Amino acid sequence: MKLLRxxxxxxxxxxxxxxxxxxxxxxxxxxxxxxxELFRIPPTWIPESVTFEHYxxxxxxTPFLRYFRNSVVLATTTTxxxxxxxxxxAYSLVRFTYRGRETLALLVLFTYLLPSVVLIIPLYLxxxxxxxxNTLFSLILAHTTFALPYALWLLRSFMEGIxxxxxxxxxxxxxxxxxxxxxxxxPQLLPGIISTALFTFILSWNEYLYALVLVNSDAVxxxxxxxxxxxxxxxxxxxxxxxxxxxxxxxxxxxxxxxLQSYLTSGFGAGGVKG
Amino acid sequence: MANxxxxxxxxxFGSFVALEKLDLDIRxxxxxxxxxxxxxxxxxTLRMLxxxxxxxxxxxxxxxxxxxxxxxxxxxxxxxxxxxxxxxxMTVGENIGYPLKKRGIxxxxxxxxxxxxxxxxxxxxLLDRKPKQLSGGQQxxxxxGRALVREPQVFLLDEPLSNLDAKLRSYMRAELIELHRRLxxxxxxxxxxxxEAMTMASRIAVMHGGHVQQxxxxxxxxxxxxxxxxxxxxxxxxxxxxxGTVEGGDFVIAGHRVPIDRTAYSADLHDxxxxxxxxxxxxxxxxxxxxxxTVRLAENTGHETIVTLELPDKxxxxxxxxxxxxxxxxxxxxxxxxxxxxxxxxxxxxxxxLNLDDTPASVIPMRST
Ligand SMILES: Nc1ncnc2c1ncn2[C@@H]1O[C@H](COP(=O)(O)OP(=O)(O)OP(=O)(O)O)[C@@H](O)[C@H]1O
Ligand SMILES: [Mg+2]
Numbered sequence: 001m002k003l004l005r006x007x008x009x010x011x012x013x014x015x016x017x018x019x020x021x022x023x024x025x026x027x028x029x030x031x032x033x034x035x036x037e038l039f040r041i042p043p044t045w046i047p048e049s050v051t052f053e054h055y056x057x058x059x060x061x062t063p064f065l066r067y068f069r070n071s072v073v074l075a076t077t078t079t080x081x082x083x084x085x086x087x088x089x090a091y092s093l094v095r096f097t098y099r100g101r102e103t104l105a106l107l108v109l110f111t112y113l114l115p116s117v118v119l120i121i122p123l124y125l126x127x128x129x130x131x132x133x134n135t136l137f138s139l140i141l142a143h144t145t146f147a148l149p150y151a152l153w154l155l156r157s158f159m160e161g162i163x164x165x166x167x168x169x170x171x172x173x174x175x176x177x178x179x180x181x182x183x184x185x186x187p188q189l190l191p192g193i194i195s196t197a198l199f200t201f202i203l204s205w206n207e208y209l210y211a212l213v214l215v216n217s218d219a220v221x222x223x224x225x226x227x228x229x230x231x232x233x234x235x236x237x238x239x240x241x242x243x244x245x246x247x248x249x250x251x252x253x254x255x256x257x258x259x260l261q262s263y264l265t266s267g268f269g270a271g272g273v274k275g
Numbered sequence: 276m277a278n279x280x281x282x283x284x285x286x287x288f289g290s291f292v293a294l295e296k297l298d299l300d301i302r303x304x305x306x307x308x309x310x311x312x313x314x315x316x317x318x319x320t321l322r323m324l325x326x327x328x329x330x331x332x333x334x335x336x337x338x339x340x341x342x343x344x345x346x347x348x349x350x351x352x353x354x355x356x357x358x359x360x361x362x363x364x365m366t367v368g369e370n371i372g373y374p375l376k377k378r379g380i381x382x383x384x385x386x387x388x389x390x391x392x393x394x395x396x397x398x399x400x401l402l403d404r405k406p407k408q409l410s411g412g413q414q415x416x417x418x419x420g421r422a423l424v425r426e427p428q429v430f431l432l433d434e435p436l437s438n439l440d441a442k443l444r445s446y447m448r449a450e451l452i453e454l455h456r457r458l459x460x461x462x463x464x465x466x467x468x469x470x471e472a473m474t475m476a477s478r479i480a481v482m483h484g485g486h487v488q489q490x491x492x493x494x495x496x497x498x499x500x501x502x503x504x505x506x507x508x509x510x511x512x513x514x515x516x517x518x519g520t521v522e523g524g525d526f527v528i529a530g531h532r533v534p535i536d537r538t539a540y541s542a543d544l545h546d547x548x549x550x551x552x553x554x555x556x557x558x559x560x561x562x563x564x565x566x567x568x569t570v571r572l573a574e575n576t577g578h579e580t581i582v583t584l585e586l587p588d589k590x591x592x593x594x595x596x597x598x599x600x601x602x603x604x605x606x607x608x609x610x611x612x613x614x615x616x617x618x619x620x621x622x623x624x625x626x627x628x629l630n631l632d633d634t635p636a637s638v639i640p641m642r643s644t
Contacts, residue, residue: 163358163360165356165358165360166360166362166363168322168325168327168347168356168360169354169356169360169361169362169421170362170373170377171326171327171346171347171348172325172326172327172347172348172352172353172354173348173353173373173374173377173421174348174374174377174378175348175377176346176348179377183362183373184362187364188363188364
C-alpha cells in the first residue's frame, strides 16, 4: 500500500505531462518531416529524414516575417501600455483615499467578467468612428482594454504588499513623489510588473478573435490570423508549413518564459501572501 | 531657529478621534519626549509634524513657518520610523546615504558622512549588507543612521531604541544625548519607555487618549503630576492612589485617619471624597501608630525591596524599602505617610491634582467616559 501511492501519483503525473506535451512534440516532428513522409500510415515517430525545407519556404516565400513583426509590435506595445496604465492605476487605488475607490476597483473587475465577444462589435464600431479600423493601433487598443483589468488587480495586490512607510521615508528623505516611486516603489514592484508584462504579452501574442474581427488587411495582420488565412483554405491545409509556423510562433514565448519563470510563478501566488 | 508649535490641532480618522486639541510649544534646540501608552497618538503627532498625515484642523509650524501644506521633503526634518522603513533593495550604506543623495551630496563627501554615521552606530562592518540580512536591532540602528546622517532642523524619532538590548540601549541613549548636546538641534522623541523619557528629555509631553495630559520637565512630571493619569503612569511602581474622604485636617481611609496639611492644597479641596496619592518611597513601614496594613508580598530586586501591602479594606498599595529590611508575608505593620509627600486629587476618573506647589502648564482633564 505504501508503495502504491507514489507509483500511482507518478503514473498520473506523467500521463498528464504526456497529454500536454504530445501535441507539442508532434508539432515539432511534423514540421521537420519531408512532404512525402507526412501522411504515411502507420505514422513515423522519428522522421526518416530531417528537413528544414518548410522553415525555409515559410521565411522566403510567405509573408510570415511580416506577420511576425506585426505580432511583436502588437504584443510589445500592448504590454507597455498595460504595464504603464496598470501601475499608475494600482498606485492610485492603493495609495490615495477618495470616494468610490473600492467601487471603482470592483467595476474594473466587472468589465473583465464580460465575455469578449460582447465587446467586439461595439469596439469595432468605435474604431471605425475613430478612423482606426484596419490598423495595428486599433488592435493595440483592443488588447489593452481586455488585458488591463486583470493587470490592474494583479499589480494592486503587489502594491498592497509594499509598506506605505517605505514611500513615506523616501519623501521625508527629500525625494519627490515621482522620485520616491522610482527609487523605492518601482524596485519593490518589479516582480509584479514582470509577471503582469508576461501575462499581457502572452495574451496579446495568442489573441485570435479580436484580430480576426478588427483587422482584415493582410498588411497589419498578426501571426494568429495571418498564418491561419495564409495556410488554411476551404480546400487545403498546408500541414507542414502550419506546423513550422506554429513552432516559430511558440519560440519567443518559450524563451521568455524560461528566463522569467520564477517571477511568473511568484506573480500567480501574489494575491495570497502579503508581506 | 527651529521651534515647533502645534496650535489647537485635531486629528480624526473617520469618526475616530485620535488627537483632540493638541497644543505643544517646543523650543528651538529642545529635546522633547512624547510619552504615553500604546495607541495614545504619539506616532500620529510625529507623522503630522513630518507631513505624512494631515491635521483635521489646527496649525503646525516649524521655525515660525506654518507647514500644514508643505511637502515632507521641504520641511528639513529627518525621521526614524517605528517600522524602520528600510529600503529592502538597497544596502545598509545606500540606505544611510539616501537622504544625502536626494540632496545632491555626492562622492567622497557622502561616503564620509555615511561612514561617520555607521561608526557612531557600530554598523561599520555591515555597510554592504541588505536589510534582510540584519537582526532587528541592527535594522533599527540603520534606520537611526539614515536620520542622523544629515543635520536637519528637527529630528523626529519614533521609538528608535525599542528593539535594542539593554546594553546597546543605554549606550545609544548616551550617544543621542551627546549628539543632541553637540548639534543643538530640536529633537522630538517618541517612546513608551518612561526611563528613556526621564533621562533624555528636557521636557516630556505625557499623552493619553488623544490628549496631552501634562507637558513639563521630568522633575515636574515626577514630583508634581498634573492628574491621576500622569501620577499612575510615571514611576515603577507608580504612585499609589487611594480613594477616601477629606475630613478637616485628616484624610480618612477605611475609617483610619491620615493627617494632612490643609494649607498645602488649593481652595478647591473641600471636605468630602478625594483621592490620596503617595509614591512608594514616601511610605515608611513601622509598628504602633499609623495606618494598619498587612504585608502581602516582598520583592527584593537586589538594591531595594518593593513591598505590596494590604489595607484593612483589602485595597493594595506598594512601598519601597531598603533591600536589607526583613518583612514576612502576613506580618501586620503600621504605615506612616509623610504629609509633605501627600498629593490629593479630585475624586473623578482622571482627577486634577489639588496641591498648591504648582500651576500645571497644560492640563486637560481626560474625557470622562
Ligand atoms: N490610518 C489610520 N486609520 C485609522 N486609525 C488610525 C490610523 N492611524 C492611527 N490610528 C489610530 O489612532 C490612534 C493613535 O495611533 P498612533 O499610531 O499615533 O499610536 P501610538 O501612540 O504611536 O501607539 P504605539 O505606541 O502603539 O506606536 C490609535 O488608536 C490608532 O488605532
Ligand atoms: Mg507609534
